[in-house]
Amino acid sequence: MTSTSHPRDLRTELESLTTEAFRPELADIDRLPTLDIARLMNGEDATVAGAVAERLPQIAAAIDAVAERMARGGRLVYAGAGTAGRLGILDASECPPTFNTDPSRVVGLIAGGPDAVVTSVEGAEDSRDLARADLETLDLTPDDTVVGISASGRTPYAIGAVEHARARGCLTIGLACNPGSPLAAAADHGVEIVVGPELLTGSTRLKSGTAQKLVLNMLSTITMIRLGKTYGNLMVDVRASNDKLRARSHRIVALATGAADEDIERALTATDGEVKHAILTLLADVDGPTAARLLEESGGHLRAALAAAG
Numbered sequence: 058m059t060s061t062s063h064p065r066d067l068r069t070e071l072e073s074l075t076t077e078a079f080r081p082e083l084a085d086i087d088r089l090p091t092l093d094i095a096r097l098m099n100g101e102d103a104t105v106a107g108a109v110a111e112r113l114p115q116i117a118a119a120i121d122a123v124a125e126r127m128a129r130g131g132r133l134v135y136a137g138a139g140t141a142g143r144l145g146i147l148d149a150s151e152c153p154p155t156f157n158t159d160p161s162r163v164v165g166l167i168a169g170g171p172d173a174v175v176t177s178v179e180g181a182e183d184s185r186d187l188a189r190a191d192l193e194t195l196d197l198t199p200d201d202t203v204v205g206i207s208a209s210g211r212t213p214y215a216i217g218a219v220e221h222a223r224a225r226g227c228l229t230i231g232l233a234c235n236p237g238s239p240l241a242a243a244a245d246h247g248v249e250i251v252v253g254p255e256l257l258t259g260s261t262r263l264k265s266g267t268a269q270k271l272v273l274n275m276l277s278t279i280t281m282i283r284l285g286k287t288y289g290n291l292m293v294d295v296r297a298s299n300d301k302l303r304a305r306s307h308r309i310v311a312l313a314t315g316a317a318d319e320d321i322e323r324a325l326t327a328t329d330g331e332v333k334h335a336i337l338t339l340l341a342d343v344d345g346p347t348a349a350r351l352l353e354e355s356g357g358h359l360r361a362a363l364a365a366a367g
Contacts, residue, residue, distance in 0.1 A: 074235050076208050076261050078254035086256070098263075101256050105267045108252045116275055119230050119246040123202045123276065124283035126228055127162070128356070131200030133280065135165045136191070136218035138182030140262040141206035141232075141269060142167030143174055148273040154302070156286040157294040163277060166191045168214040185217025192221050199226035204276065206269055207231075208261035210238020210249065219243045232272055234265040248272060285358035288313055293333040293359055306332045314339040333359050341366035 086094060109116075123133060135145025146165030152158045168187060169178025181187060192203065203222035205215035210233030219229045220243055231244030234252055241247025250272060252264040281287065286294040291309050295302060310321045313336045320339065327345045328334035337348040341363055348362070355361035 074209055074211075075251060075253055076234050076255060076265055077259045079258045080254050080256075083256065098256055101264055102267060105250075105252055105264050105271065108250050109268055109271050112248055112250055112272075115246060115248050116272060117279075119248060120276060120279045120283070122228050122246065123230075124280045126200045126202055127280060127284060129200045131198065131202060131228075132161065132195070133163045133277065134192070134195065134197075134201060134203045134222075135163075135206060135273070136188060136203060136215055137166075137206035138168035138173075138212050138214045139177070140266045141208060141212070141215065144266060144269050144273060145204070145206055146174060148270075148277050152277055152281070155292060155295065156281045158281075158286075164195065166218070168212075182212050182214045185213045185220070188214045188217035189221045192218060192225075197222060197225045197227050201225075202228040202230065204230040204232060204273075205240050205244060206273075207238075207240050208234045208265035208269070210235045210240040212240070216240050216243050230276075232269060234261065234268055285356060285361075288333070288336065288359045293336060294357075295332060303330070306330065306335075310335050310339070333357070337362055337366070 086097065127133060135149055136142070137145050142165070146167055149163040149165035152163040153160050167173045168184070169181030172178060173181060197203070201222070203218055205219040207215040210231070216239055219231055219240065223229045223243070223245070229244040230246045230248060231238070231240035232248050233240045234250050236249055236251050238249055241249050250268040252268050255261060255263045255265065257263065291313055293309060293313070295306060295309065306325065307321055309332050310316065310325065314321070316324070316339050321335070324335035324338045328338060328348060333352060334345060334348040336359065337343065337351060338345060341348070343351070343366055351362040351365055352359070355365060
């Protein structure tokens with residue numbers, strides 16, 4: 058249902074949030090030299106990683122739960138409004154070129170739809186029904202994970218997404234930047250990164266947005282590590298869709314194998330540019346089809362395929 062809070066009630070609620078707090082010591086920030094403002098802002102940003110560090114156990118538990126479901130074919134779905142929604146879309150859109158995932162496996166939803174990525178869609182964030190409708194198009198299953206993202210932790214769209222997903226048996230994560238948030242309470246895994254008041258009062262695209270991006274980076278990256286999308290710290294599932302990535306593919310195979318350039322090119326050609334397969338052909342001395350079979354049998358985990366090759 059769409060939020061119908063009285064404006065005065067909403068103002069009172071916002072005033073109670075740490076992300077909305079006014080900092081009188083910064084009231085004259087616009088009168089400072091630019092370098093001083095930059096130093097202040099940089100000092101604020103430096104506190105974000107520490108706030109994330111305080112929640113690492115909760116983040117790790119959430120990641121393990123996500124990876125378990127994605128290994129069974131589940132999807133990772135981000136849902137948020139405004140900056141939070143844009144950050145989810147950013148993280149989702151970077152998974153296919155980085156980890157060669159199907160675009161349908163990590164999905165970003167933003168209140169108001171694609172137009173809201175670049176323009177504000179009036180009232181969209183206030184609608185639980187809109188979140189429900191957006192998720193209905195995905196035909197959620199219990200193997201899917203839905204991550205509601207909201208700096209305030211009270212955005213109806215994010216809470217509605219989590220509530221709808223939980224009712225469908227999905228794993229749910231609530232990522233907020235205020236303590237005791239309704240969003241975290243609504244989710245299986247509540248992750249509250251408390252970054253404190255912003256440099257500009259209520260501008261949660263700053264520290265809160267940075268905190269959200271750090272956590273989303275962890276969720277997707279570490280999940281993909283758990284799923285075998287890397288070999289050590291090498292992106293062995295990278296998709297070579299342009300000249301830079303083709304050069305990177307060659308370099309990754311070189312770092313993993315130490316093979317000569319001509320052998321690497323031969324291996325990449327024999328495996329249709331698949332980095333993981335090329336590495337396996339070189340390290341295990343097998344042909345392309347054998348490498349493909351070993352990787353399929355090992356669920357795409359290169360280390361397991363190498364062990365199976367003997």
